[in-house]
Amino acid sequence: MKHPVLRRTTIAALCACWPLAAIADEIRNPMNVVVVSGTRAEHTSFDLPAAIDVVDAAQIGAAQLRVNASEALAAVPGIVVRNRENYAQDLQISSRGFGTRSAFGVRGVRLVADGIPATMPDGQGQAATFNLDLAERIEVLRGPFSALYGNHSGGVVQLFTREPTDRPTVEASFTGGSFGQRKLDTNASGRSGGIGYLIDASRFETDGYRDHSAATRDQAYAKLVVEPTSTSRLVITASGLRQDDTQDPLGVTWDTFRRDPRAGEIDTTDTRSPQRTLAERYDTRKSIDHQQFGATFEQRFGKDRLQVTAYGGNRRVIQYQSFSRGFQAPLTHSGGVIDFDRDFYGIDANWRTVRTLAGGTLRTTAGLEMASSKDARQGFENFIGNTFGVKGNLRRDENNDVTSVDPYVQVEWERDQWVLTGGLRHSRVDFDVEDQYLSNGNDSGGTDFRHTTPLVGVLYKISPTLNVYASAARGFETPTMNESFYSGTGGGFNFALKPAIGTHLEVGAKAMVASGVRVNAAVFQVKTKDELVVDASSGGRTSYRNASATLRQGGELSVDAELGAGWNARIAMSMLHAIYDEGFGAVPKGSRLPGVPKSSFYGELGWKEAAGRYGVALETVANSKVYAEDTNTAQTAPGYAVVNARVQASQQFGGWRLRQFARLNNLFDRDYVGSVIVGDANRRYYEAAPGSNWLLGVSAQYQF
Template structure:
């Protein structure tokens, strides 16, 4: 069928729809005309441009106003050409507890999720990019509705908002600094909130579960001819399965798009989150085996075996120390996050659009989480301006993109000694950090249709980064006057990231791509002020890390019954930044690894095995294999006055899970009086992995099973069609497993030079949290 036949059919439908709207009012008629116009434009573009890579889980259809608002500008994470992208839509998680974003992103190949610091915090790793970090996200760029939620220092936190707000999430895998800039070594994640047209009214829900979990949430949304909006709010709390863990957190999340005229559009975004979080201590491996959930750890004097403790100064200044459990010290976090952004688009013509976006992001933290509590205010500003032109280049259809960007972080933070006086036991000042981080530069991208089936993508990004911060550390020697030491850090970095890809529509159902991409990430400012001895000092010689990666992948789509993707990748890292513990009650420090290699395979499948006999049956699975190892790394260890180098060449990079699998078998009744009734069984497998550079200590692998039953009927006239229900069992067989493991420091015996083995490493504290035991959840949601 030619493009003109499709256009003619669409115009006929447009005429019919327009006729049907006579007498229904100008606003309704305009909305329908806009919807049909967007469909025509999209169908014409589809004939001239290869369709986007088929996601493992197809996203929900985008509302018409979103197509009209964003179709002309180059998309951030949807319809990405030449790179592996997986979209997980809310079909996969809307009838589940979705207590954290781990329940969403774990469904993408290449993504591993670990528990962060506390029961709601989540660490996300794409191809091992964030595996060594014990909280939040590093080395990936995170967005929400195309607005950045990664601050200019490279940190994003995933306890920011509630998964019930989202309609889909896009996971872009592979080094992507040409498109996303600093810290995009592993790729990018873009959470997309539910659209107002899909909500069309008010929805309210309540989820409850074990360990005191409760979440009340509501979503309001709607759309008109020139606008669309959604407003989400929730309050969630839980006690946590581990001793002295729990949280109470509230979230507001709003997104709206508005047409100011035929050529002008505006989008606005607001996120607000505030939470109180109780935290336990991380354990040694032996402590975990003895008491994984830290029962009976209320007081150090009467603590049960396996309880973790911290060492605090009795007077908060100097002198004698005492041991306290997490409950005695009331370890906690009280964080507040506010993000506000606005995006403006203007059409210069039918094929050219100018887009400018500004985002303000404020992170206010109060964290008595250890023996050195931390307070700070980190406000950031992010501005981008770009032009997209969909025209021709040398007579070939082409999409051209150029962007300028600038972001700035103002850091004002303080660390203190902890006293025995609980959560508010802030003693003498330990350090202050003041200064800023700035990133500025330009990006360009060209997508050229060489033949009807072959597309070339080329891009480049250039970025100037400046860290200008100063840290003052304070010491309080016994019998002497306090001292202070200033460590200034002024570091400037130039980074350039090219990329190129070919996309070939080999057959109608088969798309192939080959890509070379690059990524870079400068050190975080805090890494510049901790020496390898785990104390405050000058570590300002750190270099920016870089990687160059090759992707070869295929996407297969067989109608609505099979969607599959397979990607192989090989990445060469230079000066990879690795952080590890320096020992008990010492801070983690960072060093550069000269060379390392990351390589692996990712497979995703979404299959309807019996579309005729059982149209509601579906099998979804993802498989990821990672072989990450050092190729040039001499690690220096110190024991007393003796210092030695240990060769780590060929060793696996700790924290990276070699193999992980998610598989789900589901059935949802598609029609009839029981339409919407369904359930699934899910299996998660994680292989054992090392947690030290010498590869002497590994945490065991595990397999978890989850079950779910739900009723989510299609919209209709009856009251029952407005109610959804679910019940879930997480970790059905109550498996005890390591939910998170920080990297432990290796050591050696000074007298012999012999490196200590697993027997010693198993007693190093500050590493392990146990995963969630068997937990029951149930929820109800209604629509108005």
């Protein structure tokens, strides 16, 4: 078969769609989803001229560990979330091809939780800080509208925790599964003395699917809701994340992956222990200690509203990286141990008015967002004598400051069938470096990036069940501080990097094709100049450069159907043509952007008993092949399709509610590459995904 993945994807799509025709007469009316992303105020997603999907609490907790956002976002078109089976490096999240180059963490996609950015002002974010146990919904915004959120290119992923319950409620859950996965979570909710409260604490442990990939993660979250008056509301949140000595399995070569997907790369320079892997020899690992707090105050004046959000926190990271002897000399600029202590804080204040204009309704939001992160950063050699994986001599000592100041305004005018939207945001991002380790030269300096982002959008309501829209924006994406750390294979800061500037165009349609069946479709194009690409990558250090122009063209389709007799179905399909529109260096024009699949598919067919006591579902996830580097000459990560199954049950006994679930992932035990490390100089591009694996979970909730 020439295209086996495409054939399996098509078959899965037909299977998922079959009930739409078979029992269309029994379809029920869906609820119109209300979102905040895109307009910063409640708005029906159906009437918003943007591609936006909502993952609700039922989908987030659908027989899952609730540890990785990849569990919940697989069903969103245009988004590819790769679980690297590496808790030292976080997930890879890409939106319409933006974000796939990130060596660790999330970049190119803005992350927000309860109105508080989980993305720093330089554009780097951590999805691990999301608390999925208490999530009410996740909104995923793609395309031009996301440009109004500032420094990034691809989209916005925004999480909202649920509201406190009216009656006191306590809950405990336990989940266990393959590879020593186990998670214990407890939470409590209620209201007392006019204050709503929500608290949660969890511990997750895993032995790891890949060699040297064990991890322990502790998370805590608290939320207080106060309504001082009938027209005001104050929400205070606090959260923490702690991971001690999380093992980093590193990437492997194609030969190693073919030999054993779970194996690490052998360190051929280790003559004393010839079978020891690089990860074992250097004991590659990362420790994270992250705390943050935030407060959002909202005051309503009739239809108008003032909202102010302030937040702050601290993030401490110690990471032990690997390098081979052959690369040791040019990389002694910073050593193999990263140690930084970051303080971050920010504020977002906006004023929203609603007025009548020219027979229609004019909604205007004007605001100012400011953010700052300050790093005390050191680097050390990762060896003492012949002992590796220990903190050695100091090689780096500096203070890194990033600040951003972004005023913005957005207007929406609605009359009859028309909704017109416009927006403007001016971003200024300043980098400042104070080098205190001068034996290898003074790398002190700074740079700033400025850009004004315009947005226009129009939506036309052809009928009560069909809307069409078009939107355009000009966004930008600065290099992150991490991407500026190195020049070439080992030089100092790269202050010569320029921001990538992208022109985004999108046309789409949203339709209720039958009572209970909703279809969203969009086609888009993004032209980017000065795209940031990998220049050199080795031993955990990656340097970047500006390339020539790139072109992204694609389409997205999602179908959600509530079917009679307890059946439901969902399909999410994406096509993306992402290439270098101009050649550079050894990369010819027309080369595919690495890390970006040309096609992605998610299909689900489920059934739930009328009272909601039992439910089953079958899922299919498929992605086409991806290239590992810019020239497209290295072995591609082949395309794949996997099938998952889940079953859920619940019982109610007075104030008690009991739940159980079982999940089987990768039913046919497919070996495949879950993610790639783009541009790795040692060709260790590949990170394996798990074979067949299982999860079992139970929970007990009591409401007083």
